[in-house]
Amino acid sequence: MASGGGNYRNGTHKNSLKGTTTAALKNKSLSSVGASSGLRKSSPGSLGGGGTAKDDAGVPGRVRVAVRLRPRNAEESAADADFADCVELQPEFKRLKLRKNNWHTDTYEFDEVLTEFASQKRVYEVVAKPVVESVLDGYNGTVMAYGQTGTGKTYTLGRLGEEDTADRGIIVRAMEDILADVSLETDSVSVSYLQLYMESLQDLLDPTNDNISIVEDPRSGDVSLPGATLFEIRDQQSFLELLRLGEAHRYAANTRLNTESSRSHALLMVHVKRSVKGGDLTHSSQNGNTTSMAKSLRPTLVRKAKLVVVDLAGSERIDKSGSEGHTLEEAKSINLSLSALGKCINALAENSAHVPIRDSKLTRLLRDSFGGTARTSLVITIGLSPRHRGETASTIMFGQRAMKVENMLKLKEEFDYKSLARKLDIQLDQLIMEHERKQKALEDEIERITMDAQIQISESERNCANLMEKERLKYQKEYKESIKKLEEKWMMNQQKHNEKKMASSAEEVAELKRLLNKEISLRKVAEEEVHSHKSQIAQLKISEASASSEVLKLRKMLEDEAYQKEKLEGEISTLQTQLLQLSFEADETRRRLDLGGPEKVPGSLESLISQARPQVNDLGNGEKASIASLFEQVGLQKILSLLEAEDADVRVHAVKVVANLAAEESNQQKIVEAGGLTSLLALLGSSEDETVHRVAAGAIANLAMNETNQELIMSEGGIHSLSMTAANAEDPQTFRMVAGAIANLCGNDKLQNKLRGEGGIKALLRMVKCGHPDVLAQVARGIANFAKCESRASTQGNKTGRSLLIEDGALPWIVQNANNDASPIRRHIELALCHLAQHEVNAKDMITGGALWELVRISRDCSREDIRNLAHRTLTSSPTFVAELRRLRIDY
Numbered sequence: 079m080a081s082g083g084g085n086y087r088n089g090t091h092k093n094s095l096k097g098t099t100t101a102a103l104k105n106k107s108l109s110s111v112g113a114s115s116g117l118r119k120s121s122p123g124s125l126g127g128g129g130t131a132k133d134d135a136g137v138p139g140r141v142r143v144a145v146r147l148r149p150r151n152a153e154e155s156a157a158d159a160d161f162a163d164c165v166e167l168q169p170e171f172k173r174l175k176l177r178k179n180n181w182h183t184d185t186y187e188f189d190e191v192l193t194e195f196a197s198q199k200r201v202y203e204v205v206a207k208p209v210v211e212s213v214l215d216g217y218n219g220t221v222m223a224y225g226q227t228g229t230g231k232t233y234t235l236g237r238l239g240e241e242d243t244a245d246r247g248i249i250v251r252a253m254e255d256i257l258a259d260v261s262l263e264t265d266s267v268s269v270s271y272l273q274l275y276m277e278s279l280q281d282l283l284d285p286t287n288d289n290i291s292i293v294e295d296p297r298s299g300d301v302s303l304p305g306a307t308l309f310e311i312r313d314q315q316s317f318l319e320l321l322r323l324g325e326a327h328r329y330a331a332n333t334r335l336n337t338e339s340s341r342s343h344a345l346l347m348v349h350v351k352r353s354v355k356g357g358d359l360t361h362s363s364q365n366g367n368t369t370s371m372a373k374s375l376r377p378t379l380v381r382k383a384k385l386v387v388v389d390l391a392g393s394e395r396i397d398k399s400g401s402e403g404h405t406l407e408e409a410k411s412i413n414l415s416l417s418a419l420g421k422c423i424n425a426l427a428e429n430s431a432h433v434p435i436r437d438s439k440l441t442r443l444l445r446d447s448f449g450g451t452a453r454t455s456l457v458i459t460i461g462l463s464p465r466h467r468g469e470t471a472s473t474i475m476f477g478q479r480a481m482k483v484e485n486m487l488k489l490k491e492e493f494d495y496k497s498l499a500r501k502l503d504i505q506l507d508q509l510i511m512e513h514e515r516k517q518k519a520l521e522d523e524i525e526r527i528t529m530d531a532q533i534q535i536s537e538s539e540r541n542c543a544n545l546m547e548k549e550r551l552k553y554q555k556e557y558k559e560s561i562k563k564l565e566e567k568w569m570m571n572q573q574k575h576n577e578k579k580m581a582s583s584a585e586e587v588a589e590l591k592r593l594l595n596k597e598i599s600l601r602k603v604a605e606e607e608v609h610s611h612k613s614q615i616a617q618l619k620i621s622e623a624s625a626s627s628e629v630l631k632l633r634k635m636l637e638d639e640a641y642q643k644e645k646l647e648g649e650i651s652t653l654q655t656q657l658l659q660l661s662f663e664a665d666e667t668r669r670r671l672d673l674g675g676p677e678k679v680p681g682s683l684e685s686l687i688s689q690a691r692p693q694v695n696d697l698g699n700g701e702k703a704s705i706a707s708l709f710e711q712v713g714l715q716k717i718l719s720l721l722e723a724e725d726a727d728v729r730v731h732a733v734k735v736v737a738n739l740a741a742e743e744s745n746q747q748k749i750v751e752a753g754g755l756t757s758l759l760a761l762l763g764s765s766e767d768e769t770v771h772r773v774a775a776g777a778i779a780n781l782a783m784n785e786t787n788q789e790l791i792m793s794e795g796g797i798h799s800l801s802m803t804a805a806n807a808e809d810p811q812t813f814r815m816v817a818g819a820i821a822n823l824c825g826n827d828k829l830q831n832k833l834r835g836e837g838g839i840k841a842l843l844r845m846v847k848c849g850h851p852d853v854l855a856q857v858a859r860g861i862a863n864f865a866k867c868e869s870r871a872s873t874q875g876n877k878t879g880r881s882l883l884i885e886d887g888a889l890p891w892i893v894q895n896a897n898n899d900a901s902p903i904r905r906h907i908e909l910a911l912c913h914l915a916q917h918e919v920n921a922k923d924m925i926t927g928g929a930l931w932e933l934v935r936i937s938r939d940c941s942r943e944d945i946r947n948l949a950h951r952t953l954t955s956s957p958t959f960v961a962e963l964r965r966l967r968i969d970y
């Protein structure tokens with residue numbers, strides 16, 4: 079079987095592991111393929127899985143094999159001193175070299191090679207720890223030691239380490255890790271400890287139980303020992319005591335059987351049951367909705383795993399082990415299980431169709447550990463001694479074959495219906511008790527309330543009855559009393575009545591008869607009266623009817639009269655309209671004549687004055703007659719009243735009619751007497767219409783030709799009204815009319831001072847800025863009139879002092895226009911200069927103002943002889959002028 083020197087046994091082996099290369103194996107330590115890194119956990123089964131959740135797909139996992147070399151002991155040191163060791167370890171290559179002879183060695187490769195110096199801790203970590211972790215994850219696991227007696231199997235697995243903690247073996251350390259990982263509230267750890275000797279299974283925790291049967295579940299293939307004692311472990315200390323107890327029992331049993339422990343197999347079985355956290359999340363009710371009820375009723379999902387630690391019997395051949403007192407059969411029987419195990423491993427390693435599991439109890443017990451669903455670690459123990467070279471080689475070969483066995487790890491989960499049912503039972507009982515308590519309390523409460531209510535009802539009934547009785551008695555008494563009183567009263571009345579009745583009945587009858595007669599006569603009188611009243615009323619009704627027809631007649635007449643009146647008024651207003659229309663037409667005609675007629679150039683002062691008068695005289699005879707007739711028809715008062723009419727057009731027409739009338743001297747007095755002048759002056763102030771202003775000023779100018787009227791105009795503030803009219807005027811004809819009116823006033827001797835005092839001269843002078851020759855002519859006329867009156871007053875001695883014209887600054891304009899091209903202007907100014915020059919008091923101012931030269935020019939050039947002479951006379955009669963002329967050496 080062994081290959082030549084230098085060849086790796088594994089590398090040359092025909093049946094190399096499926097899917098696992100030698101190179102891959104070479105560098106893989108037992109720990110590196112541990113549960114945490116190498117295992118895939120299968121998913122839990124469904125609810126409908128009949129309580130066992132199983133997944134058929136397992137995780138492949140080869141049996142891991144480590145070799146451990148025991149240190150040389152004192153006996154070996156002495157005995158083997160002259161011989162070379164039979165093995166040599168190369169832990170860095172995970173190789174073991176077995177010496178064949180002085181020249182040849184065979185090399186074997188293992189998952190782990192542990193030298194004589196390997197600590198117990200390290201052995202645990204590489205051999206057992208991955209298996210323990212796997213068990214905690216829910217997979218079955220097996221750790222077993224195989225080797226010749228005395229090579230350290232028990233040392234490796236079962237050492238308690240009581241003297242030295244570092245000596246603790248795999249079993250103690252495994253339990254420590256398990257207890258550290260599980261939760262004692264939800265998980266459980268229990269232990270069985272057994273010995274297999276000569277195909278009989280003994281319970282090391284209960285020595286009386288010395289033939290335990292193995293039960294196999296045909297469906298799942300699970301092996302169980304229902305007869306074995308199962309101890310639940312809650313702490314490490316109790317576990318150690320259990321182990322000690324088991325050891326003691328083993329020792330006692332072996333003594334009894336007269337054998338050694340090395341000839342029996344020791345099996346420790348640790349059952350770990352864990353609740354799976356969050357397991358309920360993977361399940362739901364059939365329709366996919368998880369209800370709270372369903373949740374509360376769902377059993378806990380548990381994972382059950384079993385760790386089996388097997389300290390196998392010594393692998394040496396019995397005959398060689400030197401045991402005595404046993405028959406060969408016995409010897410065969412002792413090793414039956416071990417050799418069956420070897421055969422099974424061989425079959426598995428060679429993929430043989432038949433694996434003789436059922437040949438021994440050991441193989442039946444370990445059916446899961448080789449070629450089954452558990453994770454399995456095997457440690458083979460060897461010594462150095464060349465004396466045991468054969469046993470050592472056999473052990474090595476056992477290990478090599480075991481390395482080829484592949485397991486299929488499977489997770490074992492199931493629902494813990496039992497504990498759920500227990501829990502629910504407890505809950506149900508609690509609820510029943512609670513319900514019973516509550517029901518009792520409720521019944522008691524109802525009874526109490528009913529009692530209370532009955533007491534209250536009967537009490538109320540009693541009270542009510544008492545009260546009613548009292549009331550009844552009271553009313554009865556009152557009723558009796560009032561009846562009694564009424565009877566008494568009635569008796570008394572009856573008595574009185576009877577007495578009265580007897581005495582007065584005769585008198586009463588007579589009296590009543592008398593009264594009846596009186597009533598009858600009164601009624602007759604009243605009936606008669608009614609009758610007469612009725613006839614009177616009938617009469618009155620007849621007369622009332624005739625009166626109302628009279629009233630109707632009168633009312634009709636009144637209405638006719640009112641209608642007539644209305645008609646007449648309509649006619650009057652038509653006539654008035656016609657009148658105004660006519661007067662307007664007349665005015666228009668006159669205006670047309672005014673504008674179209676040839677310019678008149680009067681040759682004297684009188685003719686100038688007449689120019690200011692509207693040209694009534696120029697009207698045709700027909701019109702004159704129509705106005706006169708209008709005057710008579712309508713009446714002056716009515717026309718004047720129209721000056722104040724609401725309608726502006728009516729006012730304009732009225733003022734035009736008045737102006738036309740005022741143009742005729744014969745009408746003037748009537749107009750003034752009727753208040754026309756006052757109305758016209760008022761119109762200047764009240765109206766804003768320039769036509770009204772112009773026409774009214776024209777009329778005033780006409781009326782101002784009369785001396786009496788002039789005084790009236792002055793007394794009524796005419797200067798002020800005329801000045802204001804001029805100030806607001808734009809039409810030169812308005813200026814002309816205003817200037818004409820003032821010019822007329824200027825010719826009144828009595829009004830000189832008043833006129834000047836009220837600004838008449840200044841008003842005249844202001845109007846010259848208009849520049850229209852007609853206006854300038856009127857201004858010049860006014861100045862001439864004023865100068866003439868002043869001159870007259872001075873001559874009569876009524877005036878002293880400088881001319882008011884000079885005072886009011888008229889001189890410059892006079893000098894300026896003294897030689898005006900328009901003859902009417904020139905003429906008036908020439909006269910004015912002559913009047914001013916007649917008085918010595920004005921001379922100086924006239925010289926200063928340049929008037930002297932104009933006088934000289936007039937005296938020489940004026941076309942009118944009378945004026946020329948007047949100027950000359952004036953110049954020569956004034957000493958001042960004479961002196962000045964002389965001074966200027968003007969020959970005069």
Ligand code: ADP
Nearest residue numbers: 147148149226227228229230231232233234340
């Ligand atoms: P086995 O169980 O294989 O018959 P044991 O475990 O009883 O062997 O060991 C035999 C002897 O060797 C014991 O005295 C044990 O203390 C000792 N021994 C075994 N292995 C070692 C080791 N690795 N280190 C020190 N002493 C050991």
Ligand code: MG
Nearest residue numbers: 231232339340
């Ligand atoms: Mg032993």
